Structures are given as C-alpha cells and as structure tokens.
Amino acid sequence: MMGSGIVLDFIEKQYPGVCAKVNLSYPYRNSQIFMVDLRQKDESRRIVVKLSRNYIPGQVAAEYENLSRFYAGCRDSEISSPRPLFVDSRKGLLAMSYVDGLPLAHMLHEVRPKSSDYIHRAVDLSAVALAKYHRLFRQPEDKPITVDPTVKEDDLNRCIAECAQRLDECNLRCRVTPFFDFTAWNIMMENGSNGGNGNGSGSPTLYLIDFPRLDYVFTPHLDLARFRFGLELVKQFPPAKFFGINRWEVEPLFEQFLNRYSREMQIILNQEDLRLIACFRKANIRRSQDLLRKGKYGWQPKLEKAYLSTFCRNWLEQKDDFAMWPEKGRIN
Numbered sequence: 001m002m003g004s005g006i007v008l009d010f011i012e013k014q015y016p017g018v019c020a021k022v023n024l025s026y027p028y029r030n031s032q033i034f035m036v037d038l039r040q041k042d043e044s045r046r047i048v049v050k051l052s053r054n055y056i057p058g059q060v061a062a063e064y065e066n067l068s069r070f071y072a073g074c075r076d077s078e079i080s081s082p083r084p085l086f087v088d089s090r091k092g093l094l095a096m097s098y099v100d101g102l103p104l105a106h107m108l109h110e111v112r113p114k115s116s117d118y119i120h121r122a123v124d125l126s127a128v129a130l131a132k133y134h135r136l137f138r139q140p141e142d143k144p145i146t147v148d149p150t151v152k153e154d155d156l157n158r159c160i161a162e163c164a165q166r167l168d169e170c171n172l173r174c175r176v177t178p179f180f181d182f183t184a185w186n187i188m189m190e191n192g193s194n195g196g197n198g199n200g201s202g203s204p205t206l207y208l209i210d211f212p213r214l215d216y217v218f219t220p221h222l223d224l225a226r227f228r229f230g231l232e233l234v235k236q237f238p239p240a241k242f243f244g245i246n247r248w249e250v251e252p253l254f255e256q257f258l259n260r261y262s263r264e265m266q267i268i269l270n271q272e273d274l275r276l277i278a279c280f281r282k283a284n285i286r287r288s289q290d291l292l293r294k295g296k297y298g299w300q301p302k303l304e305k306a307y308l309s310t311f312c313r314n315w316l317e318q319k320d321d322f323a324m325w326p327e328k329g330r331i332n
Helices: 004-014 057-073 104-108 115-136 153-170 222-236 250-265 273-287 298-309
Strands: 019-027 031-040 042-051 084-086 093-097 101-103 186-192 207-210
Touching: 004 019, 004 031, 004 042, 004 093, 004 186, 031 186, 057 084, 057 093, 093 101, 101 104, 104 115, 104 186, 104 222, 115 186, 115 207, 115 222, 115 250, 153 222, 153 273, 222 273
Parallel strands: none
Antiparallel strands: 019 031, 031 042, 042 093, 084 093, 101 186, 186 207
C-alpha cells in the first residue's frame, strides 16, 4: 500500500510498544488518508493519518495549527473537530483522532438516505460551525486583505482583487482567515449520534475536517460562496442528475444556511453581500476546471473534469437556473 510504510514507521516512533496496522486507505486529490488501528495489550483504538501530496511543509504545519486552534476553542456538544495528535510537516504527515461518520456530501448524494429533518438540521449546524470558525479566526479590522503567493489560485485571487473595492458597501465586512474549502465533503456527521440512526432521526453531531493551510485574509463571503458551490456540485452527479433522486433543492437549502449563519453572526446580509457571494461562486466554478493549479495532479481531477465537461456543460457555462442567483433568492 503506497505510503503505508512511511505512516507505520512514524507511528511506531510516536507510540513505542504499540502495534500499528493500516486498516483502510483512501486516495484523494491532494492526500492519502490512512485508517490505522493501534493495539497495546488489551486496549485498541483507531486514528487517522493524512499523508499530503504536492505540499509545502509550512502548509502542513499551518493545517495542524488551525485544527488544534479550532479543537481547543470550540467547546460545543454538537460541533467539534477530530482531536489533533501529531504532525511531521517535513514528511507531510498529520494525525488526528478517528470520527465514526460520513461526510455531509454523502448524505446529500443519497448514498445513505437520511430524513429531510436530519438534512436540514445538519445544514443548520454547518452554518453554526462556520460562524464559530469565523469568530475564532477573526482578524483585526485593519488587517489588509492578503492572498497566498505560493499557490496557483488565479480565479479566486482575481475575484478578491476585483471585489475588494466593494466591501465598504457590504454589511459583512469582518476580516477572517477563510476556511477556504468549506464544502459538504469537509463536514463529517457522526454515525448514531443522539439517535441519528438509519432513518436519520435525532440530532447529529458535526465535525469539521481539512482545515486551511493557506495564508489568506478576506471576508466570510469566500467561505459562504464555497458552500453554495458545493451544493450545486452535488447536484451535478448521477443520483440527482440522472436518477432523479431529488429530496432537497439548492436554493432553499442555501437560503436556510445563510439565514442561520447571519443570525449567528448577528448581521443582516444586503444585496452587495449576495453579489459578492455570487462573484466567488462563479470563481469556484471556473476554478473547478483548472487542472494546472493542482501541480502534479493525478487521475481524479482529470476524471472529474472530463465528467463535468461532458455532462454538466450548461452549469460550467452558467446557462442553467443556478446562474440566476441571487436575483431570485430571498434572505430574511
């Protein structure tokens, strides 16, 4: 198993006398995730080790620091993150506690059907989690807008430059370290929490994963737009697009998300706020087609781009119903 030797060698140094075994491994675009079982005498537990690809050591260290900061700062019975365990930024290794759950994206994909009430509760919690993150990672009001020069994010950086002059017209003007990839894929819902069983009853427990590793400072609009983009992306894949499984709609679900986020931040979004979110939403769609920013990208980005280019051309070219937002949206 590629990379497992590096992972096991490092774990044995961190936990002398512990027997470590890689149980599962999942390859992703920028990393490989290992589920590692640890056993010592009669005790056993599972941890998660993330082995990064195309990484800069400082970025791995930043991700671990931000994970640690959120874990320490968010003391909530319904919202948390995996517990940080150790990091070796030179080797691209980051370890955390295991969460027995599924990404919210899987539930929205209908892979494991959940009730409508469960999904709406999960979206509410997602909004609360993002607001908590933004409060923890808030920057001074006079902090200048910053883009990370070490990464190829031309679409987002261009959008930041174009939108910076419009911030004074927005109600949401606080500076934060953006989560950057706040999508349903990075929101874990714990299995079986508070009755969250097969039929989706009860209140879920939410865990944020994949914390930021880039040196950006901007307003929360970037993260709000990323969540909106993620909802639309879910709708482009087969369960909704080809099989007609459609138990939720993007517009009302995102409106619910924005309303709950606004209440948590004690702010009323105005039309300029919505236009800024729409600008970053379009930048994310353009970004999804740019393989060069991935550096030494593998087969996954190529396959996803081929799929989107073949089956989702109207969405990519903004000729579908989603392109009308925010004109037909309502924010209460």
